[in-house]
Every structure is written in structure tokens, then in C-alpha cells.
């Protein structure tokens with residue numbers, strides 16, 4: 001289990017982009033082409049979103065209702081398509097509701113760092129000077145700071161929960177995006193089309209959002225798609241430490257860790273959420289890779 | 299002729315001053331070591347020199363992209379500060395060196411021109427801006443259909459025409475052109491130069507033309523300043539300087555320059571110019587002889 005999303009090193013953006021290149025999505029994309037891979041990724045991830053949205057409609061049972069006498073039933077028995085867990089809760093229902101929580105956390109934990117990092121990095125990279133130096137300093141400090149320590153501290157202050165996870169990930173992860181967009185906006189800022197916009201008297205804010213932003217946004221988007229998956233995996237790690245999604249709310253990572261004692265007999269308890277994570281990951285990876293290939297980064 | 303349009307007085311630019319981490323003063327690099335020149339109204343004035351001489355730095359000072367360390371610029375007798383108001387900015391516009399990076403890659407030509415015209419309040423509606431954009435493109439020999447395309451759709455020569463149209467959009471008095479054809483294929487250089495010259499005459503523009511090629515300057519410009527290592531070493535009317543160069547360096551530069559066909563031969567600027575004769579390698583003129591001392595920072599140009 002990795003807490004990669006929470007423990008970035010200075011090298012991370014590059015390492016991550018390389019990781020995307022070697023990913024499952026990348027391998028599939030090589031066979032089917034950028035457009036098909038983008039479409040397939042969107043279909044997979046779209047289905048996941050739909051499941052998350054409709055969980056309350058399609059789930060056959062309440063995901064939190066315990067039924068100890070019927071704990072650990074095999075798949076298919078008594079209408080439990082994927083069986084029940086150690087507390088007799090319907091695994092399929094927990095899986096469907098888990099999609100809602102995990103995708104919600106992943107989106108929140110990607111969206112905020114993405115937006116904050118992108119804009120801060122772009123401003124600093126474009127403007128340069130002391131603003132840029134200050135940002136680089138902050139980036140280095142945050143990269144050096146152990147994210148888990150921050151998380152533990154935050155849990156004490158805010159209490160465990162989805163909000164805490166999103167805040168903690170945002171606090172540490174925005175620097176990856178900031179570093180990426182700082183580097184590219186620094187590079188774009190010296191390009192002649194930006195100089196032309198400046199001599200043409202285009203206001204700075206307009207230059208940033210209409211000229212610089214469209215030319216630097218693709219890499220952060222690709223990073224975000226790989227980040228989302230890492231965050232879902234990271235939530236599992238947090239579950240182990242008791243810092244994750246508080247029970248009884250279902251989430252895939254917690255489901256896997258709860259299934260550990262039963263792995264040799266009731267293996268489906270771990271495999272089902274594992275497969276869900278892999279499929280979501282494949283969808284995101286395909287989107288990221290298709291986008292990157294289509295928009296021609298790397 | 300009363301007052302020159304643009305005067306540069308003792309223009310200096312130093313790069314990389316400041317202090318190191320340990321607080322020691324860094325030795326700044328002098329890219330411009332106090333140059334003086336004047337550009338008269340309606341005149342095409344050239345700065346020539348080899349790569350790294352400081353030509354672009356001088357151009358950037360004039361256009362307002364580089365703050366001079368010392369010295370001043372006067373425009374029509376008025377001081378021209380680094381931070382300029384709208385009128386001062388519009389009066390001086392620039393054609394950039396690299397047409398492959400000087401157009402915003404994800405914007406259509408129409409959007410970019412529309413933005414420029416409306417931000418500067420030259421046109422007040424989308425329709426008016428489009429009409430004006432079509433006129434501008436026509437001036438540089440590009441069709442209306444170019445408006446809906448992105449830069450990627452055009453060749454280097456076409457892009458540079460668009461770059462010229464953009465520079466003219468704000469109706470400048472002084473046009474700065476920094477090696478406007480050095481990134482282009484030799485076979486189309488002449489047609490772009492002819493276009494530039496034609497527009498300059500037609501619109502009565504003054505022009506600051508930067509080049510490393512004296513043959514081009516001979517055809518385009520009235521007066522020339524020869525730069526070497528951040529200084530102007532020779533200046534005067536083009537014919538005078540070229541036929542009777544006083545400095546050894548100018549002679550070398552002259553020997554290295556290309557033989558372009560006279561521009562008058564290129565009648566229609568829009569037509570792909572026929573390379574009249576296989577010319578010497580024109581892209582880059584490396585003056586022979588020990589000219590400049592080897593400069594480790596000279597890759598930037």
C-alpha cells in the first residue's frame with residue numbers, strides 16, 4: 001500500500017508523469033489510439049460517476065445495516081450477490097455506496113489542489129522576482145514536510161472525516177500542481193507571443209488566463225487523473241491508521257483492510273473492492289493518457 | 299528635418315547584477331554599453347551586428363520590454379519611460395523574430411486580432427474588429443479565411459505576415475522589426491522584406507530594422523548603425539557606411555553578407571518569391587576573422 005499521494009518528493013511531478021506513461025492506461029492506449037482510449041476512459045469513469053450518483057437507487061440493501069447471524073455468507077446466497085461481510089452487511093451495496101464516497105473524496109482532493117496550485121504556480125512563474133522566490137521556498141518546505149504528520153495533527157484538531165482528508169491532501173498536494181504550472185508558465189512567459197501580448201497592451205490578468213493558461217493546463221490535468229487514483233489508494237492507508245473515512249460509512253480502502261483476516265476463505269470481500277479500484281484507476285488512467293496523447297504533451 | 303522621432307541617449311543595459319547568496323556583489327554583464335542613436339520620422343534605420351552584439355536588447359528597450367539600467371529614450375522630444383501609457387505603447391509596435399513562437403498557439407488569428415483591437419479601443423464591437431482585421435490581413439496579402447485558423451495552419455512566411463498585420467493593428471508610428479526574416483526559409487525572405495518595405499513607404503512609418511545581414515539593410519534602410527559587443531562602432535547613411543566602411547569589423551560583416559536579388563524584382567509580395575539565383579548561405583552570417591572575443595553567454599540571441 002502506498003501513500004504516494006500524501007508524501008510527494010520534489011521529483012514527484014516528473015516521476016508521476018513517467019508513471020502515467022507506464023500505466024495500464026498507457027499500455028491500452030498504445031493499442032487502441034488516443035481517441036478510443038479517451039472515449040473508453042470517459043465511459044468507464046462516467047459509469048462510476050453514475051453508480052455513485054444512483055447508489056441509493058440501485059443498491060439492494062442498506063449498506064450500514066448489520067446482520068450478524070448472516071455474516072460472511074457466500075456470494076449469491078439470500079439475494080446478497082457478492083455475499084456479506086463480517087458484520088453481515090451486503091457487500092454489493094457497500095461497494096456501490098463506496099463509489100460515492102471515494103469518488104467524492106478523490107474529486108475534492110484533486111480539484112482544490114489542482115485549482116490552487118495551478119493559479120498560484122502560474123502567477124509566480126509568470127511574474128518571477130520575489131513572489132516566485134517565496135513560492136519556491138514554500139514548495140520546498142511543503143515537499144519536505146511529512147504529510148502524515150500534518151494529517152494526524154489535523155485529525156486531532158478537526159476530527160476524522162472526509163473533510164479532514166480533503167483539507168489535509170489539499171494542504172500538501174497543491175505544491176505538485178504549483179511546481180508544474182510554475183515551470184511551464186515561466187517558460188511560456190518568455191515566449192514571443194506573450195511578449196507580443198504585452199507590447200499590445202493586453203492587461204496582465206487577461207494574458208494569464210487567455211494566453212498562458214490554455215498553454216500550460218494540459219500537464220496538470222494529466223497529473224490530476226493519476227493523482228485521483230493515488231488518493232483513493234491513500235485513503236486505504238489512512239484507514240489502516242484509523243484516520244480514514246470513519247465507520248460505518250463504506251469506502252473501498254476500508255473494505256479491503258477489514259477483509260484482511262478472512263482473505264483465505266472469503267476472498268471476495270477483498271477482491272470486490274480491489275476490482276472496483278482497478279477499474280476506476282483504469283478509467284482515469286485512460287482519460288489522462290488519451291488527453292496527453294491527443295493534446296500532445298510529453 | 300527638425301526633431302528626430304526617437305532618440306536614444308547613453309542607453310545601458312546590464313544583466314545579472316545583484317548579490318550572490320553569500321552577499322557578494324555579482325559582476326553584471328553589460329549587454330548595452332551606452333549607445334546613442336536617432337531615428338527620424340519616416341526613416342528606416344538599421345542596427346546590424348553579429349549575434350550577441352546587443353541588437354535585440356536595444357530593440358527591447360525601444361519597445362518597452364527591457365528597462366534600461368541607465369540612459370533615456372525620447373519619443374518626439376518627450377521622455378519615453380519604461381512604463382508607458384496607451385498612446386506611448388501604441389506608437390511603437392514590433393514584428394518579432396520567430397514567427398513560430400510569436401503567435402498565441404491556441405487562439406485563432408481572428409480572436410487574437412479581435413482582442414488586440416478591442417482592448418486598445420480601436421474597434422468597439424466584434425463586427426468592427428472583424429472588418430478591421432480583414433483589412434489588416436489584406437494589407438499583408440493574407441485572405442479573410444485566415445481569421446478562423448490557428449497559427450499551426452500557416453507556414454513561417456504566412457505567420458510572419460500575420461505578425462506584421464498584428465504589429466500594424468495598433469497603427470504605430472514606429473515599427474521595430476527584430477531580424478524579421480532570419481527564421482524563414484531563404485526562398486521567402488525576400489517577399490517578406492519587400493512587404494515590409496512596401497508597407498513602410500505606403501504608411502509613412504518609421505522603422506527600426508535589426509539584422510545581421512548588411513545586404514538586406516542596403517536594400518531596406520536609409521541609415522545604419524553597426525553594433526559590436528554592446529556598442530555602436532559606426533553609424534551613417536547606408537551607402538556611405540557600406541561603400542566606405544571605416545571599421546575593420548564592418549568590412550568583415552560586409553564580406554560575410556549575402557547577395558539578395560534586388561527587392562524590386564519581387565513584384566507581388568504575396569507571390570512565393572522565386573529564388574532568383576542560388577545565393578550564399580543566407581540564414582546565418584558568421585563574420586570570419588577574430589571579431590568578438592568568445593562569449594560563453596552568446597547562445598542567447
Ligand SMILES: Nc1ncnc2c1ncn2[C@@H]1O[C@H](COP(=O)(O)OP(=O)(O)O)[C@@H](O)[C@H]1O
Nearest residue numbers: 313329349350351352353354355595596598599
Ligand atoms: N535576459 C538576459 N539575461 C542575461 N543575459 C542576456 C539576456 N538577454 C540577452 N543577454 C545577453 O546579452 C547579449 C546581447 O544579447 P542580444 O541583445 O540578444 O544580442 P543580439 O540580438 O545582437 O544577438 C548576449 O551576450 C546575451 O547573452
Ligand SMILES: [Mg+2]
Nearest residue numbers: 353354477599
Ligand atoms: Mg537578437
